[in-house]
Amino acid sequence: MAATILDVSKLCGYSKATVSRAFASPEKVKEKTREKIYQAAQTLNYTPDAIARAMVRGRTDNIGFIIYEKQYPVVLNPFYSPIFESVLQTCTRRGYSLFISSDRELRLPNGQTCVKKQLDGVILAGHSDERIVNDLRRQNMPVVLLNNRLDMEGLLCVTTDQYGGGMLAMEHLLERGHRKIGLLAGEFSPHVYNSRYKAYCDALTKAGCLPEDRYIRRVEPVTEHAIEAAMELLNGKDRVTAIFATNDTIAIGAMKAAIRMGLRIPQDIAVVGYDDSENSRMIEPELTTVRVDKASMGRIAAERLISQIEGEEPCRDTIQTSVELVIRGST
């Protein structure tokens, strides 16, 4: 049905080869010829077939974005959304299209990888593991890790200073005089969890306090769970005066718990979050939080992946984007 290069060729009288060149590398064909070819193409409503093109070039100009975050049923959560936006922009600018999928889709029942030859490279976001990376590498698929860190030879990881960010949050609370600080720790990838937990402990210790288990709760990053856990920390006469939550959704849960218990924020209870996602400005007062440079993360990951696809060697193993404390009304 659709016109092919042959139809155009016949209509304008030039060979298939020349027509092909007119589209794929216009500078190699005489201007006058090119015009005639484009004219013919237009009347036939012809566009080069991307599949046939990919077939012979061995490249599709498609990139995959795959999110592994088991705890979130929603593929696109407030943290990844801006990252994704940035990845999409970068890819578009450089002529690539973007595939997206959750982890379920990567492997088909028969063990095939549906990704094969469909994609020129893959961005793995969240907590993927060595096995997944190895699977992809065995197929010579360029890979970049996003918001995760795995120590594998030549594997590029784009992440942030998790420990430093945690420190920023804790030092801010300590500076304001808080000593009884609760930790609401979300269940993320080990890399993320461990770094932020360590920052919590180190900061307290440095300030002469002892981290106490009764002030610490592990929670799923879901508002309801966070509310429950926060209520425990806020109950009793020995309650905490501040809470460090390891992401904004959890922090908002903590604030909601406080409001429901009649506590004033920040006078009675201060809350610091992490990520600076959209949510952080939805609540009132707005949330003090650790801002992660999500736009850069996405851009860098995409750019490095594309460099790799286009033949350059990865120059560094790990790239850390900056973190910054944004102080708002909750502290």
Place this chain on the structure above:
Amino acid sequence: MAATILDVSKLCGYSKATVSRAFASPEKVKEKTREKIYQAAQTLNYTPDAIARAMVRGRTDNIGFIIYEKQYPVVLNPFYSPIFESVLQTCTRRGYSLFISSDRELRLPNGQTCVKKQLDGVILAGHSDERIVNDLRRQNMPVVLLNNRLDMEGLLCVTTDQYGGGMLAMEHLLERGHRKIGLLAGEFSPHVYNSRYKAYCDALTKAGCLPEDRYIRRVEPVTEHAIEAAMELLNGKDRVTAIFATNDTIAIGAMKAAIRMGLRIPQDIAVVGYDDSENSRMIEPELTTVRVDKASMGRIAAERLISQIEGEEPCRDTIQTSVELVIRGST
């Protein structure tokens, strides 16, 4: 580098055709043969090449999801995120992969549609227009509209009862005795905007009130703008006692404005939102809002598109999913 069907063929002694069948339609090959072929494939780490496959079948098993919402810089906003999730699930279950893009990506500089032959069909979300649909149709591309309505021959639109939803919200406020009701109307597609605006006017009129321009503000669906507009409505002695916001982000802006002005929710000012996005439960008190069945929207759009791809004729032009009022603390 990567193994092809020919390598497998040589290793196991069967012809290319049989190897191909072993993967594409296993029931057509003897079990014993199949096992040997799989074995050989495994040792060679072979997987059928999706591109070559697409080339000969004329199908890619890829679907595109394209969002047109100019006012939102973020491709994936809280409204579309669950819809997208649902689309992704449905596609995955039925063996399709998902491409995503904003409108910028659809057309390349030279006027080509990069979509051509890469995709088996497209879901157009947000306010796309006739021109776009026609472009795609000229290439025989199956199309489904999501959250929008265009009167075009045989075009399937999956939407919701915008007017009915608006009515639910307004009648709820009227029942609670409110008469001075403000409208914060987000700038969405004409279809959406007009329906909700009409519901606002009709409900008021039916209750014997006259819609007044001073109670109505058009706003971009961004929290800051909503806060400003809400403050205008809440100022002065003649202020409104309730606000109907045409989406949750705007409603949250209204609530934040009220809180900042020292008004109590819902005693001094009631707020109803629209969409029931995640945000609606982030604020305290939580937001009364019109729930849109986003999961169904996504599922239905994907299913109908796939039916169309697989050869069935669309049965209805417009499908409306249900709306429902969720009453929470803000009213």
Place this chain on the structure above:
DNA sequence: TCTCATAATGAATACGTTCTCATTTTTTCG
């Protein structure tokens, strides 16, 4: 005008599958 270099074009092949049609093997059943 002629020669040589260079630019522009064409013919043919390759990319890795699926599918049709023909052929061979296996099964069924009288």
Place this chain on the structure above:
DNA sequence: CGAAAAAATGAGAACGTATTCATTATGAGA
């Protein structure tokens, strides 16, 4: 057991493009 039917397999074309290599047209310099 033998013939017919059914199942399994193989040979080869086709999908629509990019690219290599050969050929032809164009232009520059003397």
